[in-house]
Structures are given as C-alpha cells and as structure tokens.
Amino acid sequence: MVLENKKAIFVMGNLVGLRPDPAYKLTPNADGNFVYADRSDKNFDGANAFGAVAQTVNKYNQVLGDLTGNKIEWSFGDKQIKVSPESGDWPNAFYARQFKGLHFFDYKTTSTAASGEVSSHEAGHAILDAQRPGFMEGSGAETGAYHEAFGDCLSMLMTLGNEKAVEALVAQTDGDLSTRRNMLSDMGEAFGNALGREGGIRTSKNEFVYADPATLPEHGDENNLGREVHDFSRLWSGAFYDVIDNISDANRAAGMAPKEALMAAGEECWKLLVGQVELSPKASETTFHEMAANLTAADAQFNGGARGELIKNVMVKRGLMDADAAPPSRPQGARLFNAEPVRQEFILGNDAGQLAGVKMTSIVDSPAFGLVGLTNSTIAEAEKGARLMAADGDVLFTDKTNPGLEDIFRSDGTAYTAYVAPNAQGQREFHRTKIVF
Ligand SMILES: [Zn+2]
Structure with a gap:
C-alpha cells in the first residue's frame, strides 16, 4: 500500500x-x-x-x-x-x-x-478485482451486485475483529444481531446522514428474497429490492449477515458469552468469504445462486463442513438455494471448469434496441466435460445485464474510440457502467468501465 x-x-x-x-x-x-x-x-x-x-x-x-x-x-x-x-x-x-x-x-x-466501513468497502472492490478480474468485465446485474455486497461483507467482518466495536454492538443488540438494525448492519452512517439518508447508505438487516433483477425496478426502497447494483447487493449482504447472526447464536447456545460469540462468528465467516471467492468461477459473470452454492462448498472445504445446514437454511429462506439441494461434495457453483477461462465474442440481435448489432465479449470457463450449455448461461447473463444497463441509462454511446474520463463521469458524480464505441474494424463494441463506487 x-x-x-x-x-x-x-x-x-x-x-x-x-x-x-x-x-x-x-x-x-x-x-x-x-x-x-x-x-x-x-x-x-x-x-x-x-x-x-x-x-x-x-x-x-x-x-x-x-x-x-x-x-x-x-x-x-x-x-x-x-x-x-x-x-x-x-x-x-x-x-x-x-x-x-x-x-x-x-x-x-x-x-x-x-x-x-466505506474504506473497507472500497478495498473490497480492489481485492475482488485482484482475485476475480473477470467480474469487473462482466455486465450482469448479479455480478455487479456481488461486487458491491462483497465490500459490505468485508466491512462487517472487519468490525467484528475490533473488540471495542463488538462491545458497543453487544450493548446495542443484547448480543443478538436479529433484534434490530445496528452499527454492524448499517453501512457508512456518517456519509449516509450527509446525503440525507438516516441510518447509513444501506443496511444488511433486511428480509429480501431473490427475484430476477430483470423483473425489478431500477431503484427500490427500504422494503423493496431494486436492480441497481448497490440496491440489489442488499440481498446478498443480508444473507451473509444472517449467516453471521446464526453462527453467533449457535456459539451462544454452546455457552460462549455474547462478545466472544460474535467475534468467533466473524473469524469463521472470514474463512467462508475468502473460501467462497476461491471456489467461484473465473468467468466474467456469476450469480447469487452460484455464490450460495460456493459458500456451502467453502464451508465443506475450509471449515470442516461445520455450518453446511445453517448456511443452507439461510439460503433457502432467501430464495438462493433449493430446499432439496444435496449438501455439496464439490464447489457446484464453480461450474466444473478445468482450464483457464476463454474469451467468447457475440453480437446482440436486432431486438436489443440501442444495443442491436453491438459486439460483446464474455469470459467463460472452459467446461470440463463438454458442458457447452454452461458457456451459454454466462453469455445469457451478460446480455441480460447489458440490456438492463442500457435501459437504465448506464451505457454511454459514443463515436470516440477511446472516451475520456470527462465522457465516462457524469456531472452528478456517477460514472457510466459501460460504453459502446467503434473499434478498429468500425464495429460498435461494448466495454465495461472499470470504475466502481
Ligand atoms: Zn462499491
């Protein structure tokens, strides 16, 4: 650093x-x-x-x-x-x-x-970009939302490693995270207040259940999910928060004091989070369902399988796993890749509106056993996400081959998530901007 x-x-x-x-x-x-x-x-x-x-x-x-x-x-x-x-x-x-x-x-x-919290969140973007650079080339709503949730999860785990903070958290919640919103669940309180949002920029103490982002409005509210990446990320950080909460509850039931129960839950969840990323695909797209499978697989591989049932219960409640799913014997979400990922180009069809005829490139895992259908799911996710981005005005359409920062950043302080620009062959090509907030 x-x-x-x-x-x-x-x-x-x-x-x-x-x-x-x-x-x-x-x-x-x-x-x-x-x-x-x-x-x-x-x-x-x-x-x-x-x-x-x-x-x-x-x-x-x-x-x-x-x-x-x-x-x-x-x-x-x-x-x-x-x-x-x-x-x-x-x-x-x-x-x-x-x-x-x-x-x-x-x-x-x-x-x-x-x-x-904000510092850890931003560090999370850099860490995930280091471990899975493909995710920042992806255009899928769930991939972008996972990038946002990852930083919030890291930030929660950093708080749980701080003894003074955990003492304050115990005082706030009586040691049970499910009682009320608190300093762990709420992100960036001071910044949120400056923006006029009471209680932080978002909270992981929520009850959201999975819905396809394509069926959601761009922005939700406290009780409704939206498909914008920070908005949709609350589903994953909420599920992860429940895992922390349930492990801490189990620790207390086993006789630990509230503070020790929370701090031990934090340590265990570090292994789950880091392990989950290690078992995730190297493709440019992932989904929350894959990440749920990867979290249980991380528990099996790096945590002795101690929390398989607990994680599954949370993920079933969140609509991210089937109730009859078998406990994973291998990282199911990792798509059985056996080699380095490959780049695959495709052209969006005439029904894609402003994106019709635009060339996109996805990074797909080389399937191990000729499972070509899995490649198609990556591309389908990328295409769906690109269409939503365009619908939400997050794609810059430009004649410049290399748009500058002044084009990418908007005056409201946000940046385009992607741009479509002519390439050397004169084709219009889709590029993800590698800037995240
Ligand atoms: Zn972010």
Whole structure:
C-alpha cells in the first residue's frame, strides 16, 4: 500500500482527471505516531482511510494465506495499491483499475475517508478485482451486485475483529444481531446522514428474497429490492449477515458469552468469504445462486463442513438455494471448469434496441466435460445485464474510440457502467468501465 494523494480536476461538475499532489503527507502527532483523535486533526481522514484499507488487505491476505498459501496480486499489475484520501469535494469514493487505487472525497461535514466501513468497502472492490478480474468485465446485474455486497461483507467482518466495536454492538443488540438494525448492519452512517439518508447508505438487516433483477425496478426502497447494483447487493449482504447472526447464536447456545460469540462468528465467516471467492468461477459473470452454492462448498472445504445446514437454511429462506439441494461434495457453483477461462465474442440481435448489432465479449470457463450449455448461461447473463444497463441509462454511446474520463463521469458524480464505441474494424463494441463506487 502506498499513500499517494491525487486531486480531482472538475470541469462543469464532471471529473476530467486526477493530478498528482506530492505535497500531501501525514505528519506524526506529538507522540510520534499516526493515531489522531478525530476529524478536528487534518491528518485524521488520511490516517483513517489508509489504516482501514491496510488492515482490510492484511487480514484478507492472512486468511487467504492460511487457506491456500497464496497472496493477493493486484489486477493492475503493481505490487502496491495507491490510496488517495483527500481527492477533493464530492459525495463519492471509488476504485478505478486504471488509476491503480482508491480515491476518497470530502462531502459536507464528513469525508468518505473518515469512515472505516466505506474504506473497507472500497478495498473490497480492489481485492475482488485482484482475485476475480473477470467480474469487473462482466455486465450482469448479479455480478455487479456481488461486487458491491462483497465490500459490505468485508466491512462487517472487519468490525467484528475490533473488540471495542463488538462491545458497543453487544450493548446495542443484547448480543443478538436479529433484534434490530445496528452499527454492524448499517453501512457508512456518517456519509449516509450527509446525503440525507438516516441510518447509513444501506443496511444488511433486511428480509429480501431473490427475484430476477430483470423483473425489478431500477431503484427500490427500504422494503423493496431494486436492480441497481448497490440496491440489489442488499440481498446478498443480508444473507451473509444472517449467516453471521446464526453462527453467533449457535456459539451462544454452546455457552460462549455474547462478545466472544460474535467475534468467533466473524473469524469463521472470514474463512467462508475468502473460501467462497476461491471456489467461484473465473468467468466474467456469476450469480447469487452460484455464490450460495460456493459458500456451502467453502464451508465443506475450509471449515470442516461445520455450518453446511445453517448456511443452507439461510439460503433457502432467501430464495438462493433449493430446499432439496444435496449438501455439496464439490464447489457446484464453480461450474466444473478445468482450464483457464476463454474469451467468447457475440453480437446482440436486432431486438436489443440501442444495443442491436453491438459486439460483446464474455469470459467463460472452459467446461470440463463438454458442458457447452454452461458457456451459454454466462453469455445469457451478460446480455441480460447489458440490456438492463442500457435501459437504465448506464451505457454511454459514443463515436470516440477511446472516451475520456470527462465522457465516462457524469456531472452528478456517477460514472457510466459501460460504453459502446467503434473499434478498429468500425464495429460498435461494448466495454465495461472499470470504475466502481
Ligand atoms: Zn462499491
């Protein structure tokens, strides 16, 4: 990790570039360390974001090393990820593969860098992009939503590793996460409040059940799912929250005190989360059903099968697994791939509206036993997602071969999820932007 601040350059509200800010550095306090009490110290946000990202990455590496002997290798090829905590004034934080790092911004009375949860969430995008770069090439709604949920799950597990935070959580919930919304379930409370959303930007304490994103409106509300990736992600983070809750309940039933029960549940869920990613496809698409199967497979492979029934009960309730599904003897969701994934091109049909005739490329697993139908499911998921993106106005249609940041970022602070641009052969081609919030 390297602390490397950059300042965003805005023209008419659009982010058009990032310039180096070499003067930025943290100054140690009187004790010679980099621990600051609160945001009244100008170093606080930078130290907080950098520290939270470092702790998240280190913990992930530790668990990954224990399970597999491997370490994270960043998708952008550098040895270190860059953290820019003071990138300007904007209601945002983002990971961008082309900038090789994470960017945080001040907004009103707060900063996204001041939130450990937001920092861990953004680190999660970079970690998942390292482990499964295909997922950021994918266009499927569930793949994008899994990227968002992954960061929220990581953030919850980081909280459960912090003794003081868990003590506060026990006081808030009487030690049972199912009682009420709380500091673990709610993401980015200060940032949410600055945006006018009480109780954080979203919560994992919810009762959502699976519905095909294509059948949902773009945006839901507290009690209804939408298909936009952050919105739909609440289904997966909600299911994961239930797994944490049920493991913690089981720990208490076995005689542990509430604090120890929660912290032990957190440690166990680290293995499940990291293991789940290890067993996931290397394709450009995944689905929540696959991830549910991969979570039980991770339990079987990395956790002695201790929570197979518990996970299954949660996933059945969430509509992510069949009640009569057999316990997995292998990673069912991993699609039995036996080789490195391959790229497959296809052209969208005349019924695809603005996307008619557009060329797309999906990364598909090479099926082990001639199971070509599985390849088709990846492409179907990608095509469905691209159509939804276009319907929601998240695809930039441009004549430029290489659209710049000023084209990709919109003045409301969001960015297009994909663009369609002419390629060297004059074909219109679909590209995913590798920027996530
Ligand atoms: Zn995100």
